[in-house]
Amino acid sequence: MPDSEHDPDALRRVFAIFNEVGIVAQLSRALFEARLPPGVLVPHFSILNHLVRVADGQTPLTLARAFQVPKTTMSHMVATVEKRGWVELRPNAADGRSKRVWLTPAGRAFREDAIAALTPDLATAATALDPAAQDQLLAHLETLRRFLDAARDQPNGSAG
The missing domain is CATH 1.20.5 (Single alpha-helices involved in coiled-coils or other helix-helix interfaces)
Structure with missing residues (x-):
């Protein structure tokens, strides 16, 4: 693999890749949020998706690290999805001071419904x-x- 540290063309290419990924992320986020119920944002869906994809029962601190956001931000997002009944907080058996975040059946169903709502957009994007x-x-x-x-x-x- 070439040493991109000293290769201006490689650095420009990698920057262009990051730039395109960022634009695609913004466009796809706007598309997805248009399909979500009012007041629900992609970060709310992302918590549910992460718990399904990676592991259910994580602590808010573990989630904050995975999402690279401050713990207070993650705690606020978890509280939002908890109010909607999509997750529940249970005591952490390994550390009595913290909680673990568990998906509820309603949370799993919402995740599936959200993906289904995006299906026509995914089908269109698949043609690219x-x-x-x-x-x-x-x-x-x-x-x-x-x-x-x-x-x-x-x-x-x-x-x-």
Whole structure:
């Protein structure tokens, strides 16, 4: 792999990739939020999705680290989805001072309904790239995500 630290073209390419990913994130977020009920935002859905995809029963601090937001921000978001009945907080058996966040059946159902509401938009977006290109793009994005995820845990933010 080339040493991108000293390659201005590589740095421009990587910046362009981050820029495109950021724009796609903004556009897809707006699209998704248009399909969600009033007052529900993508971060609320994302908590439910994370608990399904990664692990149910996480602490708010663990969620805050995963989402890279302050614990107070995550606590507010968890309180919002708890008020809607999508999660419940239970005592943390490993630490009596904290709680764990568990999905409720209503939360799982809302997640599925939200994805279903997005289905027509996903079907339209699927026409932008053929299936092979989608598979390649997904593989490359997963590689980049794993790299960045590893880098955030390093003292200088570098995975290398």
